[in-house]
Amino acid sequence: MTATVTRPADATPPAAAPATRRRDRAIDAIPWWLKLIGTVVALYLILPTLIVIPMSFSSASTFQFPPKDFSLRLYENFFTNPVWLSALRNSVVVAFLAALLATVVGTAAALGLHNLRGRLARFARTMLMISMVTPAVVIAVAVYISFLEWQLVGTFAGYVLAHAAIGVPFVLVSVTGALGGFDPKLLRASASLGAPPLRTFWFVTMPLIGRGIVTGAVFAFVTSFDEVVIALFLRSPDVQTLPVQMYNSVTVEIDPTIAASSSVVVTAVTAVCLLVQFVGGRRKSR
Amino acid sequence: MPGTVRRRAPSPQWLLVAPALVLLTAILLVPLGRSVSRSVGTPSFTFAHYEALFTDGVTLTVLIRTALTAAVVTVITFVLGYPYAYLMTRVGPRVRGILMVVVLIPFWTSVMARNFAWIIILERHGPVNVLFKLFGLDLVLYESVAGVAVAMSQVLLPFMVLPLFSALGAIDRRLLLAARGLGSHPVAAFWRVYWPLSRGGVVSGLILVFTLSLGFYVTPALVGSPQQSLVAQLLGQRTTQLLDFEGASALGFVVLVVSLILVAWANRIGGTISAIGVVATNAPSATKGRS
Structure with missing residues (x-):
């Protein structure tokens, strides 16, 4: 999409003489104020990320920017304080299990819906996607009240189930995307050669849609790992996730360790996203 | 088969x-x-719980404040997003790639890290306050609705820029050159030729940002003032502190219905939701599968 859209503007007729082409460009040059606005908006978009990293090396015990002295004190606290460590561990476990569940059921649903047509299939797809367009706080309130009765508030099972449910749309979208270029004749070819369905899935379908599954799984993991609104409602004194602990450190404790935590999370998430893009890109170019 | x-x-x-x-x-x-x-x-x-929403004297005020904040955020993202998206259609592929990555950064940045950063930036003695003082302004954006709007606009900009970019990218810019070649003033050429063609992307961007603004919970709670809460905080407070489950459910349903109607509207206009989902999950071919 992006590649084709600007073509018309760039494509000058080959017959045009160099002189006229240069004049065209002068008439149609990008004005300086547009470049200025673009730069300012770009800075605005990356400003929070730019602030977080230097803050994490601060040695002060307040939220002062720019920090006066630099040290690794906040990182030391983040990786040694049992409260932060257990929050980190809880988040990793919850995000892993939620992503696993979302990926398994989401991939299966994408495969099934790929071969289904009609109003019922469209309705099912909409139902699976609904959490993407529902405000998180509305989900959180409804889930919290029901989970209270089901005794899932503050339990691992509660976090995992809720996060898996909001992770499914990401898996569905990315696997459906990967299936777009998938030729169903391959399945018949595999079956006619005597492969049972599971074997076909593993050796034919998987390699072709693997990138979509991995992308979906990563997004489901990151979504859960970073999710704070539902987790704030489901929290208990015993089981808290990292975003909730970060929330507490701003609202209750005024604990600057959040700066180290933020920087670790931002770096890790960016690294994972870039890795997926890099691996995916390499496989595509092969 | x-x-x-x-x-x-x-x-x-x-x-x-x-x-x-x-x-x-x-x-x-x-x-x-x-x-x-x-x-x-x-x-x-x-329907008593719904009637109470409009007669308890608090909910209506908060709903109006939330809608106004959402409107301000929508205007900010539009004013910043339109030129940015336009610039994206004008530059070469390499710069466009950089601008695209920059737009997607808010998607990647952790919610809590981003809100923490905005507290640092906006608080008293923070960088923004220092900058204001240089111009003789003693204005603290932290714990104000203005600060909330600034922080929310940053994270919602992608939802304005992406639909705008796909709408603006589809416009043949030679029409502008033609208008000017026929003697039109640049502003008139933009207003009479370019703007009408971009309106579809504009409307879906506006609706999308406005809708998403309505449900923000963490940013108003952390960057805003407790005296000026928005609807999401009210929902949370009713649920976990007042244990008014019926009132919270009624309010939640109102927010949900308004959001779904607006999203369905935006989706009808531009297919925006699928476009956002696709960009967010980085799977370019998915648009064809859905719709």
Whole structure:
């Protein structure tokens, strides 16, 4: 999409003489104020990320920017304080299990819906996607009240189930995307050669849609790992996730360790996203 | 697969869809449905909890404040997003790639890290306050609705820029050159030729940003003032502190219905939601599968 859209503007007729082409460009040059606005908006978009990293090396015990002295004190606290460590561990476990569940059921649903047509299939797809367009706080309130009765508030099972449910749309979208270029004749070819369905899935379908599954799984993991609104409602004194602990450190404790935590999370998430893009890109170019 | 097999209902493919449907139904749809029935069925069938929203003197004020904040955020993202998206259609592929990555950064940045950063930036003695003082302004954006709007606009900019970019990219810019070649003033050429063609992307961007603004919980709670809460905080407070489950369910249902109507509207205009989902999950070919 992006590649084709600007073509018309760039494509000058080959017959045009160099002189006229240069004049065209002068008439149609990008004005300086547009470049200025673009730069300012770009800075605005990356400003929070730019602030977080230097803050994490601060040695002060307040939220002062720019920090006066630099040290690794906040990182030391983040990786040694049992409260932060257990929050980190809880988040990793919850995000892993939620992503696993979302990926398994989401991939299966994408495969099934790929071969289904009609109003019922469209309705099912909409139902699976609904959490993407529902405000998180509305989900959180409804889930919290029901989970209270089901005794899932503050339990691992509660976090995992809720996060898996909001992770499914990401898996569905990315696997459906990967299936777009998938030729169903391959399945018949595999079956006619005597492969049972599971074997076909593993050796034919998987390699072709693997990138979509991995992308979906990563997004489901990151979504859960970073999710704070539902987790704030489901929290208990015993089981808290990292975003909730970060929330507490701003609202209750005024604990600057959040700066180290933020920087670790931002770096890790960016690294994972870039890795997926890099691996995916390499496989595509092969 | 032979057509005869598929015509026999129900297709075995539904077995693959079933686990996801069960999960989503049990974890999301049942709680949401119970919350609706709770809001109209406690103690017996009644609209009292909905009437209370408009007569308790608090909820209506908060709803109006939330809508105004959402409107301000929508205007900010539009004013910044339109030129940015336009610039994206003008630059070469390399710069466009950089601008695209920059737009997607808010998607990647952790929610809590981003809000923490905005507290640092906006608080008294923070960089923004220092900058204001240089111009003789003693204005603290932290713990104000203005600060909330600044922080929310940053994270919502992608939802304005992406639909705008796909709309603006589809416009043939030679029309502008033609208008100017025929003697039109640049502003008139933009207003009479370019702007009308971009309107579809503008409308879907505006609706999308406005809708998403309505549900913000963390940013108003952390960057805003407790005296000027928005609807999401009110929902949280009613649920966990006042334990007014019926009132919270009624309010939640109002927010949900308004959001879904607006999203469906935006989706009808531009297919925006699928575009956002696709960009967010980085799977370029998915647009064809959905719709």
